[in-house]
Amino acid sequence: MIQTRRIQFIIFCLLIISMQVLVNLEALTTNSGDYGVLVSLKEEWENLPPSWDGSDPCGDPWEGIDCNDNSRVISIKLSSMNLKGELSGDIEGLSELQILDLSYNKGLTGSLPQSIGSLKSLSILILVGCGFSGLIPDTIGSLSQLNFLALNINNFIGPIPASVGNLSKLSWLDLADNRLSGPLPISHGSTPGLDMLVHAKHFHLGRNQFSGEIPDQLFSSNMTLKHLLLEQNKLTGKIPPTLGLVQTLEVVRLDRNSLDGSIPSTLKNLTLTSELFLSNNEFTGPLPNLAGMNDLNYLDMSNNTFSSDDFPRWLSTLQSLTTLVMENTQLQGEIPPTLFSLVQLQTVRLRGNKINGTLDVASNYSSQLKLIDLQNNSIDSFTVRPGYPFQTILMHNPVCYEGSEDYCGVVPKNFGYSTPQDNCHRTQCSSDQIPSPTCKCAYPYTGDLFFRAPSFSDLTNTSIYESLQKSMISSLSRYQELVDSISLSNPEKNSDDYLVLRLQVFPFGQDHFNRTGITTLGFALSNQTFKPPPNFGPFFFNGESYIHFEGGSTGSHKSISKGIIIGAAAAGAILLILSIVVGVLACQKKRAQEAVKKSDPFATWDSVKDSGDVPQLKGVKCFTFEELKKYTNNFSASNYIGSGGYGKVYRGTLPDGQLVAIKRAEQASKQGALEFKTEIEILSRFHHKNVVSLVGFCFRQGEQMLVYEYIPNGSLKEALSGKSGIMLDWKKRLRIALGAARGLQYLHDHVDPPIIHRDIKSNNILLDEHLNAKVGDFGLSKTMNEPDKGYVSTQVKGTMGYMDPEYYTTQQLTEKSDVYSFGVVMLELITARSPIVKGKYIVKEMKQAMDKSKDMYNIGNFVDPAIPSNITPISFRKFVDLALTCLEEAGDNRPTMGEVVKEIENIMEIDGVNSSVESRSTSVSHEGTSGTFDHPYSEESLMRHSGGTNSGKRTNSSPGASQQP
Template sequence: MHINLAHQCTTIPCPGCSQLWGLKHNKLTGTLSIGMEFSNQLSLVDLQNNEITDFDGTGGKNIQIRLAGNPICEETGVTKNCCVVPQSNPTSLYTTPPSPSSCPSATCSSDQVYSPRCTCAYPYTGILFFRGILFSDLENSTIYVALQTNLTQFFQLNNLPVDSVSLSNPIMAPYSYLLLNLSIFPYGQDRFNRTGVSTIAFIFSNQSYKPPPNLYGPYVFHGDAYNHFSDTKNSKKSTTSIIIGAAVGGSVLLLLSLLAGVYAFHQKKKAERASLESNPFAHWDVKKSSGSIPQLKGARCFSFEELKKYTNNFSEANGIGSGGYGKVYRGTLPNGELVAIKRAQQGSMQGGLEFKTEIELLSRVHHKNVVSLLGFCFERGEQMLIYEYVPNGSLYETLSGKSGIRLDWTRRLKIALGSARGLAYLHELANPPIIHRDIKSTNILLDQHLTAKVADFGLSKLISDSEKGHVTTQVKGTMGYLDPEYYMTQQLTEKSDVYSFGVLLLELVTGRRPIERGKYIVREVRMAMDKTKGLYSLHQILDPTIADTSLKGLEKFVDLAMSCVKESGADRPTMGEVVKEIENIMQIVGMNPNAESATSSSSYEEASKGSTLHPYGDQSFAYSGTFPV
């Protein structure tokens, strides 16, 4: 089959396939020409909603062509069969609930929905994003029936309050994602309570439900907000009663104040104490926290009971990481959104000052390459921070082979660029500027598209105008990433972060820890480099995962890393200059530095294979602390 795109004829072979429908909504332009070199099994070519202006129909007489939504249908009116949207269409509405006419006994309100059993209810809705499917015929309704039956049986076998489920509107999205609208109907009543919705959302987020393996691959569920909880009316009645009670109580107090001034004085003090209790910072201990209460922009205060509920009582099944500060748990908010909850363990708190610093800094910074802080908890002796959930863990876990995700050279360049942009934002656009002070691979997180996000601001410092570009402070950081100039002088500057970032770049190239078996990565690279030879003769210390692939631009990448780890901070580039240099390297490689990060290469098969090529061991070097001076 030949398709003329933008007036350049491109041959697209289709050996053995029966339908070619993945080219819709792609802005294809020019002339469509069907030649003779196509599979004899090819029966359907679906190019709806593109920019095709002409059609040469001399070839492929037995092939069904769909051109609805193209200029050719609007301007020339070619063969009507090509321009009419068939009733059975891969993107048409596939739905299982009955129509109102087939349920004459049901009388649903305007915002209720008919369930497959002809009952009126308020379903819990959302979208299932399948990242991999093992079928190509989207018109085959039995595929969705199998998924729907499997879902219903799963809920019922697990004694969940679900009567039935409905699937609708299958759509193929970019990157071959399949989107399906999902409606889940309650059992025994017309709406869910809060526990039911929270349990269902948790099952999807925790991946407890597994779709039919012979049809569907990995998935993500995005739940809609549910506004029809069964306890809403009772809550409104309770709220009304409270308001009425408070009004009556206020009137009584007003009358009593006229009779007894002393009594009124005590009542005023009592009201002030009640107001103080409602303040989320009422228990903030200024002495222990080494400062006043945080000044927040956007972050909210969570109660301990809320977080306990979102994490299923901080169960081990929801544990996703740990460190010297404590543990990190995955939690699910009532709307289905996933969060990461960093909980400091008793006896090893990071300190009130560090806790307050991280809250204030992250509530003020907003950048796609900096992890977002959603809130915190500071009660019952607990210190907890609530972040956006970053599903692919840290760069350290990926380089060590623990995550099952394999990073080729281009993905490593994109991760380097994202990390550099996040750090440059902190140095040059934040007001006042922020020095991270603990840049390392365990503090670079990767989201579902492998977009890098700078995390963990517990050791960060602000630079005010009066400090003239540096802060004299106690030396803190991680061995192997620590700037030697900062270690000697105790003067922390933005160039200290640049040094740590240079070590991170060498880590991306070699796949080695900064300090491994007593060998320092900066010294090892400097000794092995020979600029007169290809790849600077670094073959022996390159990460084996990328050693046998095309490494165009590697020499410039190594030059940049070595300039970042120069002994004198004055000789190192700024992070803004580092960003520009990585962008130049990507353009040399033929990449667009402004394109979105590539999606994760981690599939079921790849994740199960893992990687045995990484020299990282099982021991983490993720130590952050104070060094003796």
């Protein structure tokens, strides 16, 4: 009865409002269809400008909305507004929309609707730095007027839609920094492809997961491409010779892939190219002769295996060269002194080669020269004029074996820049305000500028930042009375060789921007209205949401606006109003039910006797069986990615596009409910880049499933065995060791109470898309509930070959037990061998063979042949020393994981590696019971365990185990 009266009352109110609306609709100037779409967007989004409460988007303008003379919406610009929600499919109704810019709103999530392809007038679509996910809809190829498409810095997955090839007017294509995969699409038959975009100037496709070969057909002499950016993908095969046909190219980045073979000679036809990045691939054959590329400023071909009889003389002919980086490329011979006389030369980095003879920089050198880094070569003498102004690093060359000159050590030079303040009176700002270069306290618009291929490498030259600042001020001056000044600060090169600068834009005439000012600035930076000086190359901006609007809100609030909204939606139709009422009530009921579920997210926890209380989880979702069944396509064979003692592992895709690895326990491996609950409670506490994250779990319908983040490159075990096809050179192995060590240090030192992993092995160290190491599989982990005690008394569990003998014999588990296991993993990184092979224990074998008087400790026969021959002896020896220290019999003699991390960082510094960058088979597990134990690695014990017996009841495989399709 009460519910019926409530419905009657709402209907009466709506009838009154609709009558009022019919009277006021004539005052609405905005096209009614467009108005309805904006209302739909308003319902989907949070944190919209207050002016959106107004009655007429075109007549009484809503901030971020532009209309034409016919009161049709032609532009939506709402960058950096902190919007949250999804993009409604109703947007297809804006048939005259030309510009859509929602950049720098990380709270905008979900998939792009297929209906976006109906915006036939759209010429600019910019969604940079949002949280969109899922597939890019193929209907995007229907946007026939599209000129500018920027979807970078999102979470899109899947392939590039081939339909993009239909965008004949497209000039700018930026899909970088997503998780896109598959081959680069090319046309065949009636199917379009990227090769059809002959008018495009920019292909920015870096930092994705594209695979396969770069097609020959992709390039032609008809193309007008300026920027080809494909760095940090998984591309294989050779560089197609047809690349040399695109003679308009100015920047080419193919670095950080798995390209191989010889570099085609046609590359020298790219005479307008100023930046060429080919590093970190698998190129072989002779160095290409690039003589004639007279505009080439920046050349990086590092970490490839070229063949060269002598130092290439053609390098000295590149008159525009500022930066030469060819580390670990097998270069040999003497460097001709003429190289250093190139007038624009700033940096020469040739570490890890076979360069010999005399380094002669005495005759002549560029006035701009700042650095010569020739570490790890065979140079036996150095000739230079006294008082030379550039830095030279010759560590690990014969010239330094008995010398202590400055050039025989690494001299770190930290450079910090910030736009200086004018000659003005400095004032004391409040804690949340920032002084501008003109000494005014204000709330600037901030973000980071990323320059993907600058032509210079000398970051200490302040004039380059001054030129950028002047250029930016000049560009933004078109917006009168908007910008007072700008500040640039903290220049640095990141791991992708991008130049990153912090940008702050200060408001004119007041201490804050209004919303129109922010959307204007955001659009100027997102659609490349601002053009930096040519030597900075292609860039993108990643802005932050602006929250410092006056009073938190501006704009008008109309008392009749809600009536008009309802009227526009209902159009005066009584039946429609009734439908809305019923829908609202049903929706309210559904939302109330959902609210109850959210308030008790573990209400579905099985109420069995041994399940304990509802688990106390942090940021972990309880999935239903039906959900995981759907996400894995009914646990289909196509989504099966591996197995272990725990059960099978499946790849799944969540509704937001996130890939996950789902471990489904088999009947024999299922734990008790209390043990399972304890495990997920432990896992939910981990939040570190080197520890696999738990996304959720399922404990329904007799199932025990753990849902982890998907780690695409499988386990370290697979990489070392060659199963995954990943090539690990010495530097990559050092980075992996450091990442795993940091993950363990986090568990020991930063989780409260500390966690002992208890099953560290190469199978439980996973490698993500960038080969960053992540520690996984915590099925045997123990919490140090009494850290002052120093150990946990527990039954012996773990994996033979990795298990700490002290723990085995005493049943006292300590953090040093993980250190021992990590030491075994370090030996695996050196040897690529399993710890126990045919009854022989690698630790014992290496200790017996070791002779520290020899250069490589006399263990060269144990070293994995896949490690390059130019490994630095000193770093190798220090790595072995550290491993053996971790493998001390007594735990007290082993280092802590924090000490291990520091030592690996020191080793990496010796090798010139930046430490700030960032299975189908299972090992035999052992579970003991209380009693007397022999040493686990005695000859008798090894023979017993190598015979194939497994006294453990389960072997856990990593959440991403064998994650190769």
